[in-house]
Amino acid sequence: MxxxxxxxxxxxxxxxxxxxxxxxxxxxxxxxxxxxxxxxxxxxxxxxxxxxxxxxxxxxxxxxxGLEFLTIYIGPSLVAPLWWIVMRKIIRISKVQRISSIADFISSRYGKNITLGGIVTIFCLLxxxxxxxxxxxxxxxxxxxxxxxxxxxxxxxxxxxxxxxxxxxxxxxxxxxxxxxxxxxxxxxxxxxxxxxxxxxxxxxxxxxxxxxxxxxxxxxxxxxxxxxxxxxxxxxxxxxxxxxxxxxxxxxxxxxxxxxxxxxxxxxxxxxxxxxxxxxxxxxxxxxxxxxxxxxxxxxxxxxxxxxxxxxxxxxxxxxxxxxxxxxxxxxxxxxxxxxxxxxxxxxxxxxxxxxxxxxxxxxxxxxxxxxxxxxxxxxxxxxxxxxxxxxxxxxxxxxxxxxxxxxxxGYFSLVSIGLISFVAIAQFTPAIIGGIYWKKGATPGALAGIIAGFFIWFFTLVIPTMVTAGFLPQSLMDEGLFGWSALRPYHLLGMEGMGYVSHALFFSLSVNLSLYVLLSLYATQTSKEHNQAVVFVDIFKYSTTMDSSIIWKGQAYLPDLRSLLDNFLGKEKAALALQDFTLRTGRELGVKNFADPELVIYSERVLSGIIGAASARILVGSVVKEEEISMEEVLNILRETQELKGLNMELKKKSKALKKATNELQEMNETLRLNDMHKDEFISTVTHEMKTPLTSIRAFSEILMDEDLPPEDQNRFLDIIIQETERMSRLIDQVLDLEKFDSGRQNLNLEKCDTRILILEASESMIQVFKEKDLKFDLDLQFEELYMYVDEDRIKQVILNLLSNASKFAKSKVMLKSFINSGRWTVQVWDDGKGVPEEDIGFIFDKFFQAKNQTSKKPVGSGLGLAISKKIIEYHNGEIGVSKGGDLTCFQFSIPAESSEHLNKNYISTNEQNIDRR
Amino acid sequence: MNKILIVDDEPNILLSLEFLFKKEGYKVFIARDGEEAMGIIEENIPELVILDIMMPKVDGYEVCQYLRQYHEKVKIIFISAKSKQQEIEKGLSMGADLYVTKPFSTKDLVGKVKNLLN
CATH class of the missing domain: 1.10.4160 (Hydantoin permease)
Incomplete structure (x- = not known):
């Protein structure tokens, strides 16, 4: 085709x-x-x-x-979520220890044992x-x-x-x-x-x-x-x-x-x-x-x-x-x-x-x-x-x-159908030594060695021998009667086991024996210090991966030139020099004293070489240029403990310095707040004095006029009236400043009483009606509720409403409207006017003290400039909100207070008060 | 008869000064803000202007600058509640002849006006 x-x-x-x-x-x-x-x-x-x-x-x-083929994919899928635990640990260990293969991994874990690495290699090959x-x-x-x-x-x-x-x-x-x-x-x-x-x-x-x-x-x-x-x-x-x-x-x-x-x-x-x-x-x-x-x-x-x-x-x-x-x-x-x-x-x-x-x-x-x-x-x-x-x-x-x-x-001789699975069983023999090796510090070389070898023999006997029988190299009687004629040693039916597929059968026996040997021999074996060192580093890799260099213990002497030539040999002169440079940069240590290499350099070199020729070979190579002393187990443990303590100490220090930094920041912030407060206070005082000088100027001028001149009585009376007006103005200003100061410092007390809000609004409006008439403004009153009693400071709330109405009267062109209603549990009062409104950019500041005064080179309102600031305080003390918004051509100032029970209000009032005290 | 323009947004101050200088025999014009003041100056150039600084629409500084640009000879006296040294210096550096802080003695002010106009 x-x-x-x-x-x-x-x-x-x-x-x-x-x-x-x-x-x-x-x-x-x-x-x-x-x-x-x-x-x-x-x-x-x-x-x-x-x-x-x-x-x-x-x-x-x-x-x-049938569906059995799926098992080969179900296993990996099931184990995938565990990768984060197992695989990540293996990866971390391999990166830190520069491990190059599975054989290297096992050999490294068990004291860089050469035999173990070799056996794993041979079995992998087979x-x-x-x-x-x-x-x-x-x-x-x-x-x-x-x-x-x-x-x-x-x-x-x-x-x-x-x-x-x-x-x-x-x-x-x-x-x-x-x-x-x-x-x-x-x-x-x-x-x-x-x-x-x-x-x-x-x-x-x-x-x-x-x-x-x-x-x-x-x-x-x-x-x-x-x-x-x-x-x-x-x-x-x-x-x-x-x-x-x-x-x-x-x-x-x-x-x-x-x-x-x-x-x-x-x-x-x-x-x-x-x-x-x-x-x-x-x-x-x-x-x-x-x-x-x-x-x-x-x-x-x-x-x-x-x-x-x-x-x-x-x-x-x-x-x-x-x-x-x-x-x-x-x-x-x-x-x-x-x-x-x-x-x-x-x-x-x-x-x-x-x-x-x-x-x-x-x-x-x-x-x-x-x-x-x-x-x-x-x-x-x-x-x-x-x-x-x-x-x-x-x-x-x-x-x-x-x-x-x-x-x-x-x-031609063998049936190859199941070779994949047979391979899998061979590889499975490494499981006890690896998993045990990364989670169990006691896992020891004899256990790993015996387990793997025994597992392999069983694997060979139960899976490879039968293929040889099938191919005709060995007699069929081996399968039927068992090795040496013992029926307990039939390759597919060890110990007379029936009813298992041959792969499961092989896996079961090889792994059971392997695991048992691994555990038992490990329990009875004594680890050498080197092996124990590796075991601890493997098992606790996440603890050591940052302090690796100090957690590997080595004692002995090495000649720097020997070590250097070893590295040159494998890496080439250029790369070797780079590696040594990397060492001094990372550890901040000298390469050595005179001709003797720094102990850490020896370990470092071994690790670099491990990445090239595997842990076991690197061990031999480095061993050939150094004179080592065997270290006692106690020493190993002590040094490991010290490493951990050092790490703990380091963490403590880090924590402390963090706290210190935080404190410094807080202090700086506080300082800044204080400085701002100071600035605001200065500004406030200069504004207040400025505002006071204006009436004083009039008072003095008219006083002098009255003193010097021979005035007609009607002028005298007129001027005296002005003086009294200006004095009142000053008193008002002083009262307001003191008032505001009390609110600011939290010393202000509200006189909470049950009062009829309708009457409160009506009274406040009535006192403004004359003003509206004089200014030829239309005034509408819109009360959208029948009856509402609230625990508020009647005079204070009246003061707020008056302030809003009076502001409206100053800016309105033709009409002012007061609207009051209850909205989602809040008593709301709105004052609308058709004046030019508050510029967008000023909305955020309009409730600040003397805001208008500050900007009065361009516009100067009639009033102290404290009215809205005080109104805001009053409303806040009532746990309410005050704000300004625009609706079409109209400007709306509104405040709202939760229409709650008196106890609740009291509590909030007290807490507001406490907060204010705290802030001082 | 010397013409004097008094500019201030405080009605009572304006009233008192108008009264005072009329009594002294000056021809007195008054304005409640800078804009009004400039309108008057255009129609009737005064010999002297008594000028508040903080006013709506156009402030005293602007009026002062305007005068210095177009009517150099007009005498200017700032009257202001701003009493810090640097504020006084700023006012004088803009070309005012005198800077009087509020509150002031009316007698002194009258004396100063007289001196300037002679």
């Missing part, structure tokens, strides 16, 4: 695209614009979890075992290599399926290597991985390009899978309902019930298994921990990643059922339904897209797993061996950095080629 040449060019074209994306991202990162450092790319990169096994295998499993090889197989199979348009092909392994496309693709992948996985010698460094390429692949495989899903569901069939109906007609409904292999306990174990896998699979650790640039990205990944899993699984069942319905049983392998269906319906381009989707799923797994494994191989297996051998160490002494890189590059090629040959030579 599609020519081989076309398929091959698309495939290599896709690979070229990956190179392009990775290259572009690396360039971009070098310019300081990191594309990969965001939560979305991070979440997508985690989707490396979905391999070709997901892509093709899920449908295969769904076609045979567990992951077959898994990698099924990716190669998936590529080869899908390629052949596409090429041969869906008919089942003969043994692919019989094709000579030199014309096997899978071989060339493997080489291509190895080149990619070397190029973008070993650019930097630091194993802890982020691989921007690789991450971006993987994120892209995650999108690509999702889109391809959704495309074929939509095609099968909506184009071949009539939606989900139709597919399920057809499946039911053909008796496939057994796939949707829990029974036998599909039982509840099976679901439980498989979900548990995938929970562990998502955290500790080397590729997940690489993407989730090593490539993480910001712990906060977990926040989004916690829901984005499960969402991704949901999306990629939506169409699994429809495709599986569609395939079962379309192809008569047995003709087409269910693992290839995804590809076979588009081919069967003659959709060439869709088939090609699906093939590339599967290719992307396989390649991302191969790339990331290989990088992770190569780091482990170089840092935890090869380097420790070279470094502990004096002859070898001396031989490579001056090119250790390059050596590490080349070990990694060779490892990558070896691993990928090994996977390829494993697929060619071994896949």
């Amino acid at each position: 599609i020519e081989s040449g076309l398929i091959i060019s698309f495939t290599f074209g896709y690979l070229a695209l990956l190179f392009g994306i990775a290259w572009f991202s690396e360039k971009s990162a070098e310019k300081g614009r990191s594309l990969a450092s965001n939560p979305y790319i991070y979440s997508l990169s985690l989707a490396v979890y979905c391999t070709a096994w997901t892509y093709y295998g899920s449908v295969g499993r769904a076609a045979t075992n 567990g992951i290599l077959p898994y990698t090889s099924i990716q190669v197989k998936a590529i080869a199979n899908s390629f052949a399926t596409l090429q041969n348009s869906g008919t089942t092909v003969g043994s692919l392994a019989s094709i000579p290597i030199y014309i096997d496309t899978a071989f060339y693709l493997s080489i291509g992948l190895a080149v990619f991985t070397v190029l973008f996985g070993t650019r930097k010698v630091e194993a802890t460094a982020q691989h921007e390009g690789m991450v971006m390429a993987v994120a892209f692949e995650s999108i690509f495989k999702l889109v391809a899978f959704l495309a074929v899903g939509v095609f099968v569901t909506y184009f071949i069939y009539d939606g989900f309902g139709d597919i399920f109906l057809q499946a039911e007609l053909r008796d496939f409904d057994h796939l949707f019930v829990f029974s036998g292999e599909n039982s509840g306990s099976e679901w439980f174990w498989l979900s548990m298994l995938s929970m562990m896998a998502i955290l500790f699979l080397p590729r997940q650790f690489q993407m989730g921990v090593i490539e993480n640039t910001d712990e906060k990205h977990l926040d989004k990944a916690m829901w984005l990643f499960p969402l991704y899993l949901l999306l990629i699984n939506i169409f699994v069942i429809p495709i599986a059922l569609g395939g079962l319905v379309h192809f008569d049983s047995g003709i087409v392998d269910a693992d290839t339904f995804v590809l076979a269906l588009p081919i069967a319906y003659d959709q060439g381009w869709l088939a090609l897209l699906v093939f590339l989707g599967g290719f992307s799923a396989a390649t991302s797994m191969i790339i990331v797993s290989t990088i992770a494994l190569s780091n482990m191989l170089s840092n935890n297996l090869v380097m420790p061996i070279i470094l502990s051998n004096n002859r070898l160490r001396e031989k490579y002494q001056h090119q250790l950095g390059t050596l590490v890189l080349w070990i990694r590059r060779i490892s990558i090629f070896s691993i990928i080629l090994a996977a390829y040959f494993y697929y060619r030579e071994v896949s």
Whole structure:
């Protein structure tokens, strides 16, 4: 249907695209614009979890075992919310301790134990290599399926290597991985390009899978309902019930298994921990990643059922339904897209797993061996950095080629269907040592070592041996009768256990033994001081991550030149100098005294080296240039305690200085308030004296006139009248000033009495009627309630109303109106006038003392300028509000007082009073 | 007969000064604010102006500036309740001949007017 040449060019074209994306991202990162450092790319990169096994295998499993395939996705989704606790802690530890892989992590935790790191590395290799090889197989199979348009092909392994496309693709992948996985010698460094390429692949495989899903569901069939109906007609409904292999306990174990896998699979650790640039990205990944899993699984069942319905049983392998269906319906381009989707799923797994494994191989297996051998160490002494890189590059090629040959030579014998799950069980063996290691300080090396080794043996016995039996390497009797003929040692039925699926069975036994050994041996083991130190730092990482340097204890002597040459060796002279500079800058310490290195520098150097060659190797290297003294456990504990106390003290100090700063601020504010108060007081006094001088001037002038002149009696009387008027004016002013002062200082008392507000308003209005008549103003009175008795200071309220009416009379052109009503429990009085109104900008100040006086170079009202200020005080004392507003051409001054019970009012009045006293 | 303009927004001060200077034989004009004052000056240039500072519409300073610009020879006496040294200096620097603070002795004021006009 599609020519081989076309398929091959698309495939290599896709690979070229990956190179392009990775290259572009690396360039971009070098310019300081990191594309990969965001939560979305991070979440997508985690989707490396979905391999070709997901892509093709899920449908295969769904076609045979029904819904069970979902367990592989349920586990990670369930555990995702816990990432914030577990994963964040692992990330923090790894960043602080410069950990480069899962093997490094375990080895670091248990006193940088070399053996442990090596064993974890070997087990990872054993567990992951077959898994990698099924990716190669998936590529080869899908390629052949596409090429041969869906008919089942003969043994692919019989094709000579030199014309096997899978071989060339493997080489291509190895080149990619070397190029973008070993650019930097630091194993802890982020691989921007690789991450971006993987994120892209995650999108690509999702889109391809959704495309074929939509095609099968909506184009071949009539939606989900139709597919399920057809499946039911053909008796496939057994796939949707829990029974036998599909039982509840099976679901439980498989979900548990995938929970562990998502955290500790080397590729997940690489993407989730090593490539993480910001712990906060977990926040989004916690829901984005499960969402991704949901999306990629939506169409699994429809495709599986569609395939079962379309192809008569047995003709087409269910693992290839995804590809076979588009081919069967003659959709060439869709088939090609699906093939590339599967290719992307396989390649991302191969790339990331290989990088992770190569780091482990170089840092935890090869380097420790070279470094502990004096002859070898001396031989490579001056090119250790390059050596590490080349070990990694060779490892990558070896691993990928090994996977390829494993697929060619071994896949013929073994059933590869469950290799994914078998890998998962192998990885699950690290769980006790890791989880225990970060939450339990007593977890010790012997426990971890014994647990992992025992777990692995059981894994090997219960899962690997049976595949060898199936392949014919071992006799079938081993399965039926057990090892040495003991029926308790049958690989699928340890201790005679029946009724469990073989994966659950293996997981159950291996993990139980592993965990028991870990706990028991840890309880009885004594940790060395170094190990205890690491244990405390791991468990309490959030306490130590800021004071790391002082919490690692080390005693001994090191020659500075030795240490320096060690760093030069790995980092190159330039970077080493930078690292040393960084040290002095960050710690503020000298590199050392004379030729002896500062103890902290030794620890710092070890950490820098850890990032390159792993904790265990770094330990050996640094150990080779220093003379160490063993520290007693007591010393370790003391120093750790001191560190914590110091931190506590530091916090106390911080708190104190914060409080001091706050106090200073408060003091400053208070000072400012006082200064303002002072200024206001000055201003007030100068305004008051100014206001008094005006009547005084008139009084003096007329007095002098009266004294000197021989005046006609009518003039005498007129002038005397003026003098009396002006004197009254002065008295009024003085009264008001005193009044206001009393209100301000809180010494004013209200004379609260029950009074009829209607009468109060009427009386106040009446005394103004004469004024309105004189000024030819129309006055309207509008009382909108029948009767209202309130506890108020009658004279004071009358004073306010008079003040408002008198102000209105001064500004009104033709009419003044007084309106009173009750609105939401408040007695409201409004005084309206049709004067020119209060300018917008003055509204905020109009109730200030002498506001008008202050602005009187431009307008001078008749009055003291204190009336509104006093009115405001009076109303506030009654717990009310006063304000001014505009309604059309009219200006409205209004006040309102809560029409509440007298007790309430009294209480408020008292509290107002107290507040005023406080303010003084 | 010398013409005097008295400008103040306080009716009683205006009344007293008008009475006083009429008695002294001057021809007295009165204005209640700066605007009114400038209107009078345009019609009838006085020899001397007794000028309050704080008034509505146009204040004393503005009237003073106006006079100094267009009618240089007119004598000006500020009368104001503003009695701070810097306020007095400000008034004089604007070109007033004298600055008298309120309240003042009417006798003194009359004497000062006489001196200025001779």
